[in-house]
Amino acid sequence: MDDVQQLGEMLRHYAESEAHKKQVFESQSAVWAMRIGELFDQIEQWLAPVRTPNLLEVSREFYVAFGASVPVETSVFKSEKLSILIAGKPVEFVPEVMGVGGLITLAVVGLTAARYGSVSLVCLPPSTEWQWRKTNGLKDPDTFAFDANFLAQQLQSLIPRERG
Structure with missing residues (x-):
């Protein structure tokens, strides 16, 4: 095989590799968006029985995720964010x-x-389980299973208590 043929082989392998990477990325992105949507649906279901105008409101809006290595202008991570307003405090x-x-x-x-x-929710596919991670300084994060009761406990901390 001469160098030109070898160059052609290398380019073909590279193109196949890039196409495969793109396919994997697109399938992972679809799962990423689907899991976020499912999580937000779940949170809305959990809070539905206690939603009250001006006391507990839940809303969703379009959002483009971005990070240090992916500026918002070029980000392909189109999703939504979920907002909860509880006793006048936003989450x-x-x-x-x-x-x-x-x-x-x-x-x-x-x-x-x-x-x-900082607090974050984390899910690493293929798992569908969400974990609540609370990070404080340099120590390892505290990790908890995320469910309706855990979310309710976190939200309770935002309701002002009667003093007296």
Whole structure:
């Protein structure tokens, strides 16, 4: 095989590899978007019995996820974010760009009192289980299973208590 034929073979292999990577990315992106939609549907179902105008409201809106390596202008991660307004305090579930292996991360804004802490929801396909991760400083994050009762406990912390 001469160098020109070898170059042709290399280009063909490269094209096949790129096509495969694109196909994997597109299928993972579809799962990413579907899982986020399912999670938001679930949260809305959990909160439906206690939704009350001006006390507990839930809404969804179009959102383009972006990250440090993917600016919003070029991001292909079109999704939505979920907002909860409870006792006048906003909580948002905001998708972040899909991570390695289809990792799904949602930043949870409005639920951490720690100065340097953050809260996120994480799901790593093929698992469909969501985990609540609370990070504070350099130590390992605290991880909890995410379900209706856990969400309710977190939201309860935002309701002002009677003093006296």
